[in-house]
Each structure stands twice: as structure tokens, then as C-alpha cells.
Amino acid sequence: MLTIEIQKEDVHDLLIIKGEIDASNSVMLDQKMLDLKNAGSKSILVDGSGLEYISSAGLGVFMSYLEDFQEEEIDLKIFSLSPRVFEVFKILGLDQLMSIYDSKQAALEV
Amino acid sequence: MLLAILVWLALLFVDLVRLFGLLNELESGIAKEFTWVLEILFFLTVYLFYNYSINKNSQNDFLNLIWRAASTGIVAVFVSIMINLFYSLLGDSNLANEPFLNNFFYHVNFALITVFLISSTLLWKHLILYQKSKRVVKQWQAYEIAMLGAMFFVFFNNNSLDYSFLFGLVLLIGFGIILSANLKWIPYLTFREKWKSLLFLFIIINCCGYLFYQVQQYTDRTLYVVNLTDNLFLISLFSFIFIYAVFCFLVTLFNLPTSSVFEQKLTEAINFQRLSQSIQPEESEEQVLDILVDSCMSASYADAAWLELGDLESSKGVLQERWLDSALREELSELIQNQKVAQDWAVENRPENLNPLSLRLNHNRFESILLVPLVINKSAIGRMVLLKEVRDGFNKEMVNIISTFVRQACIAVENHRLLNQAIQNERYQEELKIAQRVQKSLLPTKLDHNEAFDIVAYSNAADEVGGDYYDTFKLDEERYVMIIGDVSGKGTSAAFNMSQMKGIFQSLIQLNLSPAQFMIKANAALSRCLERNHFITASIFLINTRDKTVCHARAGHVPTLMHQVNNNKSDYLGIDGLGLGILRNKQYENHVEERTFSYSSGDVLVLFTDGIVEAKNEKSQQFGFERIRTLLEVYHKLSPKEIQSKIIDSLHGYVGGDGLIDDDYSIMVVKFSDQ
Numbered sequence: 130m131l132t133i134e135i136q137k138e139d140v141h142d143l144l145i146i147k148g149e150i151d152a153s154n155s156v157m158l159d160q161k162m163l164d165l166k167n168a169g170s171k172s173i174l175v176d177g178s179g180l181e182y183i184s185s186a187g188l189g190v191f192m193s194y195l196e197d198f199q200e201e202e203i204d205l206k207i208f209s210l211s212p213r214v215f216e217v218f219k220i221l222g223l224d225q226l227m228s229i230y231d232s233k234q235a236a237l238e239v
Numbered sequence: 240m241l242l243a244i245l246v247w248l249a250l251l252f253v254d255l256v257r258l259f260g261l262l263n264e265l266e267s268g269i270a271k272e273f274t275w276v277l278e279i280l281f282f283l284t285v286y287l288f289y290n291y292s293i294n295k296n297s298q299n300d301f302l303n304l305i306w307r308a309a310s311t312g313i314v315a316v317f318v319s320i321m322i323n324l325f326y327s328l329l330g331d332s333n334l335a336n337e338p339f340l341n342n343f344f345y346h347v348n349f350a351l352i353t354v355f356l357i358s359s360t361l362l363w364k365h366l367i368l369y370q371k372s373k374r375v376v377k378q379w380q381a382y383e384i385a386m387l388g389a390m391f392f393v394f395f396n397n398n399s400l401d402y403s404f405l406f407g408l409v410l411l412i413g414f415g416i417i418l419s420a421n422l423k424w425i426p427y428l429t430f431r432e433k434w435k436s437l438l439f440l441f442i443i444i445n446c447c448g449y450l451f452y453q454v455q456q457y458t459d460r461t462l463y464v465v466n467l468t469d470n471l472f473l474i475s476l477f478s479f480i481f482i483y484a485v486f487c488f489l490v491t492l493f494n495l496p497t498s499s500v501f502e503q504k505l506t507e508a509i510n511f512q513r514l515s516q517s518i519q520p521e522e523s524e525e526q527v528l529d530i531l532v533d534s535c536m537s538a539s540y541a542d543a544a545w546l547e548l549g550d551l552e553s554s555k556g557v558l559q560e561r562w563l564d565s566a567l568r569e570e571l572s573e574l575i576q577n578q579k580v581a582q583d584w585a586v587e588n589r590p591e592n593l594n595p596l597s598l599r600l601n602h603n604r605f606e607s608i609l610l611v612p613l614v615i616n617k618s619a620i621g622r623m624v625l626l627k628e629v630r631d632g633f634n635k636e637m638v639n640i641i642s643t644f645v646r647q648a649c650i651a652v653e654n655h656r657l658l659n660q661a662i663q664n665e666r667y668q669e670e671l672k673i674a675q676r677v678q679k680s681l682l683p684t685k686l687d688h689n690e691a692f693d694i695v696a697y698s699n700a701a702d703e704v705g706g707d708y709y710d711t712f713k714l715d716e717e718r719y720v721m722i723i724g725d726v727s728g729k730g731t732s733a734a735f736n737m738s739q740m741k742g743i744f745q746s747l748i749q750l751n752l753s754p755a756q757f758m759i760k761a762n763a764a765l766s767r768c769l770e771r772n773h774f775i776t777a778s779i780f781l782i783n784t785r786d787k788t789v790c791h792a793r794a795g796h797v798p799t800l801m802h803q804v805n806n807n808k809s810d811y812l813g814i815d816g817l818g819l820g821i822l823r824n825k826q827y828e829n830h831v832e833e834r835t836f837s838y839s840s841g842d843v844l845v846l847f848t849d850g851i852v853e854a855k856n857e858k859s860q861q862f863g864f865e866r867i868r869t870l871l872e873v874y875h876k877l878s879p880k881e882i883q884s885k886i887i888d889s890l891h892g893y894v895g896g897d898g899l900i901d902d903d904y905s906i907m908v909v910k911f912s913d914q
Contacts, residue, residue: 152728159772184902185727185774185849192821193772213861220849221776221795222817222830 147179150187178209208236243284308359309439312446315351356476369424389472415479510534531648539637541625548621687713691784698905705903706733724777754792755833766823774820804841850904879908
């Protein structure tokens with residue numbers, strides 16, 4: 130089960146992910162990211178506190194937007210990942226390419 | 240038949256001898272009973288012969304049966320008339336009063352009458368028992384027994400017309416009337432056949448009447464020694480045949496006007512059956528629809544029709560046109576389109592509730608029209624349009640039967656489509672099996688190694704094909720390469736990318752690259768091959784058995800577990816590295832590391848994919864890194880094969896008996912030998 134909610138906070142778009150992302154529903158995440166990009170968002174904050182599991186297909190979605198966001202200078206920050214999910218990002222090496230923070234506070238301060 | 244003729248000849252001989260004796264006032268000494276016995280024997284032989292002969296050509300249709308009876312009657316009557324004619328020509332000459340000749344002709348007549356009566360009775364039997372029920376069969380058997388009794392009745396009353404004779408006659412006639420009520424075969428005759436059977440029945444009735452009259456003539460004369468024909472058996476048969484023929488005649492006559500209705504219903508039933516049968520996979524939908532249009536037209540006496548597939552509002556594909564050309568059809572479509580009711584009908588939201596719509600039409604030729612929707616699986620696939628030149632030409636019965644036809648045809652079409660789908664699916668399954676076989680062959684069956692280390696590997700795909708990959712390569716006698724990889728996603732797309740990975744490994748590894756160099760080149764190659772949101776993780780190991788070193792690089796793959804005998808500990812190799820295909824430019828070089836370490840005898844390397852780590856039990860808890868580590872610490876002394884099965888068994892035990900591991904998983908175990 131996966132729910133993705135978008136909230137507007139100041140200049141940031143808050144993406145609240147709850148549940149598990151796997152091959153069957155990663156399209157949903159892809160669509161939300163695309164929507165935000167097309168809407169001209171400049172700062173996307175991903176609340177990963179409710180994310181229980183992410184499969185390689187889900188990681189592929191984040192990965193596929195890295196270059197685009199860099200080109201269009203869109204800020205993508207992920208925060209409050211559970212240790213286990215963070216481990217997945219870390220093993221793949223995504224922690225070096227993406228901005229991942231312990232908390233929302235930490236993400237906003239930078 | 241021969242036997243019957245012999246018996247008749249014996250009968251003739253005996254009677255002629257008796258006549259001779261009588262004329263010469265001599266007692267021939269032959270009792271009357273002897274004649275009767277021969278007569279009964281004659282009846283029985285004729286009966287047996289006809290029973291046999293009618294049963295033999297079992298495929299007799301009704302008309303044939305009636306014609307047989309009629310033709311026998313005609314022959315009997317013809318012979319009888321000829322004899323009469325012969326006598327009238329003779330006038331009062333001597334020959335006319337010759338008793339021997341008289342008696343001979345009497346016997347001929349008797350034989351023919353008997354043959355006519357018995358054969359007709361047996362033919363009637365066939366007609367009566369056309370629709371057999373237990374009751375009718377019982378009745379018929381009783382009647383036959385009664386008839387048998389009637390044959391012997393002659394012994395009791397000596398052929399006199401007393402009350403017992405009358406009583407028996409009335410009884411048998413009554414019986415015959417009851418049996419004559421069985422006329423169920425008549426409705427099955429077509430209109431033409433009914434006319435023919437009327438003719439035949441008319442002949443039979445007349446023959447019957449004439450022959451009976453003839454028999455009465457004989458009775459009045461006294462020149463015959465033994466009266467053969469005034470017999471209860473024969474008289475009863477006369478009455479039975481006559482009554483049944485009259486019944487049939489009248490019923491057929493009154494059935495004539497309604498016979499077309501019955502024929503119509505029969506055609507409808509046959510059409511219905513044709514529609515149900517036309518589901519054969521090799522037949523196309525068009526054939527079903529072809530039969531449908533024909534059936535509906537004949538059921539409603541429509542003058543023209545067409546059938547179109549597609550949306551009810553904007554139908555495009557016209558499949559069938561009957562008795563009209565496309566110009567006329569378009570003209571009519573226009574007219575239909577202009578009617579408000581038809582418009583409402585066409586945009587009905589729930590096609591499964593749609594009923595055929597009957598309309599009046601303002602057209603110089605067609606005055607009424609019936610729109611029938613073709614509904615499959617709750618959606619309209621098209622419509623059939625039936626046209627008639629008379630106003631309000633479609634009654635309720637027609638609409639009902641047409642609805643039934645259409646429903647049946649739609650079921651046939653739907654079944655046909657489902658069947659094709661099933662066949663298609665079957666083919667896909669077959670293709671997947673082939674893919675599975677091909678992919679299995681991509682994984683090595685023999686793993687390269689020398690005596691310095693032992694190696695085993697195992698891979699399992701969640702679907703038919705998977706995205707896990709492992710391979711080995713022998714650089715030279717002392718240097719070996721091992722790789723394990725995992726393609727993002729799963730199923731067919733992962734399998735394709737996995738085969739690309741295999742190609743890249745097998746070509747790049749021959750360039751004698753260091754592990755980090757290999758990863759950089761592989762990343763560059765894969766960046767051009769993979770879709771934007773796909774990536775591959777891999778770990779590569781270069782084992783040098785001369786220096787006892789392992790050179791290692793990791794590209795986003797789950798860390799490799801190693802047991803070192805020296806400090807008696809199992810731990811994951813800590814090394815950073817980004818997955819392949821994530822950074823598709825030169826910057827990737829900054830994200831890959833390479834590390835060399837030496838090993839000692841008894842050390843164990845366990846390479847695996849994330850399918851093992853992420854396998855969940857019933858409580859949704861992952862198998863995890865720690866469990867694998869502990870397992871290796873416990874079992875590191877075992878052979879690689881045993882270590883591998885310990886881990887896999889433990890994994891299956893953790894997930895639970897029925898729990899399926901819904902990701903691909905692979906494992907490779909390397910153990911350095913004690914030398």
C-alpha cells in the first residue's frame with residue numbers, strides 16, 4: 130500500500146510518502162515527481178518517515194530525476210528516512226548523490 | 240416369404256381336395272380345423288416376413304411407409320378387379336361356374352388381402368410407435384396378443400356371425416380406436432409431404448373399402464367350401480387399418496394450414512443449434528454473424544437486413560448486407576438516425592439492458608424496421624437492422640426469437656474471442672518458458688576455479704525470468720574473476736538488462752581491467768543501454784591465487800560477507816561504490832573504489848543479492864544482514880555447498896512454508912582451500 134501526498138509549504142513542495150514502493154507502484158511516485166517538475170516547483174522536500182520499504186524500481190525513479198533536477202536547478206531533499214530504508218540508499222551509493230537529512234529541520238536549515 | 244407361399248399352396252391344395260371330395264360326394268376325410276390351422280400358419284408367416292422386412296430397412300421415413308401400404312393395397316385391388324373383369328367377360332359360360340377356378344381365385348384374393356392387411360398393420364405399428372412411451376408399447380403388445388387370440392377364435396364359433404363374434408369385433412375395434420390416437424408423427428411432415436401422405440392415405444382408405452366390399456361379396460355366395468375371409472382376425476384388421484387411415488387423413492388435413500408454423504419453429508431450432516455449434520476456434524466471427532443474419536431474416540420474414548459492428552452511434556464496419564446495396568443502406572441509416580427514439584436508444588448507458596427496437600419508417604419501400612443490439616460482455620459491439628416492406632411487420636414472437644438468436648450468437652462470438660485469448664495466453668506462456676530456458680543458459684553451469692579455492696552458486700527467479708546475474712572468468716592459471724549483479728526491477732525487463740550485463744562482463748573482462756576500471760567502463764557502456772530509470776548493481780572480485788590476494792570493487796551492490804579464520808569473525812566488506820547507470824557521465828569515476836586484501840586458507844566469501852536480505856517473514860520483517868552473518872560464523876567450517884544450503888534452508892524456514900520470496904535471489908560461496 131502506498132500513499133503519496135503533496136503539501137505546499139512556503140516555497141517548498143512537501144511530498145509525504147507512506148507505505149512501500151515496489152515495482153508495481155513506482156509509477157505513482159514517478160507521476161508525482163513529474164507533476165511537480167512540470168508545475169515549476171523549485172524545491173521538493175520528501176518526507177520519508179512513513180516509507181517502510183523501497184525496491185530498486187523505486188530507487189530508479191529518484192535516480193532518473195537526478196540529472197533533470199540538476200539541469201533545471203530544482204532542489205530535491207529527502208529527510209527522516211528510517212535506518213533500514215536509508216541503508217538501501219546508502220548501499221546503492223545514492224546517499225552521495227542526493228541530499229538526505231535526518232530531520233525536516235536539518236533539511237530546511239541548509 | 241417362401242414359407243408363406245408354401246403354406247398358402249398347401250391351403251389351396253387342401254381346400255381344392257376337399258372341394259373335389261364334396262363334388263364327387265366323397266368324404267375326403269380332411270377336417271375343417273386343418274384348413275384353419277393352415278390359415279393361421281399363413282397369417283403368422285406373412286406377419287413374420289413383414290416384421291423382418293420392415294425392420295430391415297429401418298431408415299424408412301413416414302412417406303415411404305405409407306406408400307408401401309398404399310402400393311400393396313393397389314396391387315390387391317388391381318388383382319381383385321382383374322379377376323372380376325375376367326368373370327364378367329366370361330359371362331354365363333361354363334367356365335364361370337367352374338368351382339375349382341372360382342376357389343383358386345378366391346384363394347388368390349384371400350392371400351393378397353391378408354398380405355395387404357398384415358403389412359399395413361405393421362406399417363401402422365411403426366407410425367404409432369414413432370414416439371415410444373411405455374404405455375403405448377404396452378397397448379400395442381396387448382393389441383397384438385388380442386389379435387393372436389382372434390386368429391384362433393375361428394375354432395370356437397365356426398365362422399358364424401353370433402354374439403361372441405360381434406363382441407370380439409367390438410372389443411378389437413375399440414382397441415384399434417384407442418391405438419389410433421397416436422398420431423404424433425404427422426406434425427413432422429413438411430407441407431409437401433403432407434399433401435403426398437394425404438393422397439396415399441386416400442388410396443389406402445379406398446382400397447380398404449373396396450376389399451372389404453369384395454370380402455362381403457364372397458360371404459354371400461355359397462360356392463366356396465370353407466370361408467376363409469369371414470374371420471374375426473381379418474375383419475378386425477380391416478377396421479383397424481381403415482380407422483387409422485381415416486384418422487391420419489383427417490388429422491393431416493387439419494394440420495395442413497398450421498404446418499408452416501411448425502416448419503418455421505423447426506428451422507428456428509436448427510438455426511439455434513447451428514449458432515451454438517459455430518464456436519469452433521478455426522471458424523471466424525463472421526461465419527457466426529452470417530448464420531445469425533440468415534436465421535433472423537427467416538424467423539421474421541424480413542425483406543432486407545444488414546449487420547454492422549462498432550459503436551451504436553457511429554458504426555463503421557458493415558459486415559453483412561442482405562438484399563440491399565450500400566447506397567440504400569446509407570439512405571436508411573440516415574432515416575434511422577433522424578428518429579429521436581433511435582437516437583435515445585443508441586446512447587443507452589447500459590447496453591446489457593438494451594432491447595430490440597421496432598420502428599416505423601418513412602421510406603418508399605421499407606415501412607418497418609427492427610434495430611437489434613449485439614451485446615458482448617456488457618458492451619455493445621454493433622447492431623443488426625432488419626427491414627420489412629409492411630408496416631409494423633415485427634410481432635412479439637419474432638422479436639423474442641430474434642433476441643434469443645442474437646444472445647446465442649453473442650455468446651458464440653464471446654466464447655470465440657475468449658478461446659482465442661486463451662490460445663494467445665498459452666502461446667505467451669510458451670514464449671516465457673523459452674525465455675526462461677534461454678536465461679538459465681546465460682548463467683554459467685561450470686564455475687571457473689583452481690585447487691586454491693572452491694566455488695558454488697545458486698540463483699532463483701521470482702517470475703519465469705529474473706534480473707540476477709553471476710559469472711566467472713579465468714584470466715590465467717592463477718587469476719580468476721567472479722561477478723555478481725542485480726538488475727533493478729524484475730521480470731522480463733530485468734531479464735533483458737541482465738543479458739546486456741552478461742555481454743558487457745564477458746567482453747570487458749578480456750581487456751584485463753582492474754576491478755575499478757571494469758566498473759567505470761561498464762558504467763559507461765550501460766549508460767548507453769539502460770532506460771533512464773534502470774540501473775544495475777554489481778560486485779566484482781579478482782582472485783590471485785599466487786599472491787593470495789583478492790582485488791575488489793563494488794557498484795551499489797549489497798556488501799559481500801567474508802569470514803576470516805585469523806580473527807575467527809564474519810563481517811561485511813566495507814567499501815563504497817555507486818550503482819551502474821545512475822551517474823551517466825565522467826563523474827562516476829569519483830564514486831568507485833577499489834580495495835585489495837589478502838586471504839588465508841579457510842576464509843570464506845559469501846556474495847549474494849538483495850533478494851535474500853529483503854525476504855520477509857509473515858510479520859513483514861526482513862531476513863536482514865545480521866542473520867546471514869551469524870549463519871556464516873556458525874557454519875564457516877563446512878564446504879561451500881553446505882554453507883550455501885544452510886543459508887538457503889534458513890531463508891526458506893524464515894519466510895515460512897507457503898511464503899513466497901517475491902524477489903529474485905542469488906548466492907555465491909567461495910572458500911579458500913587449506914593447502
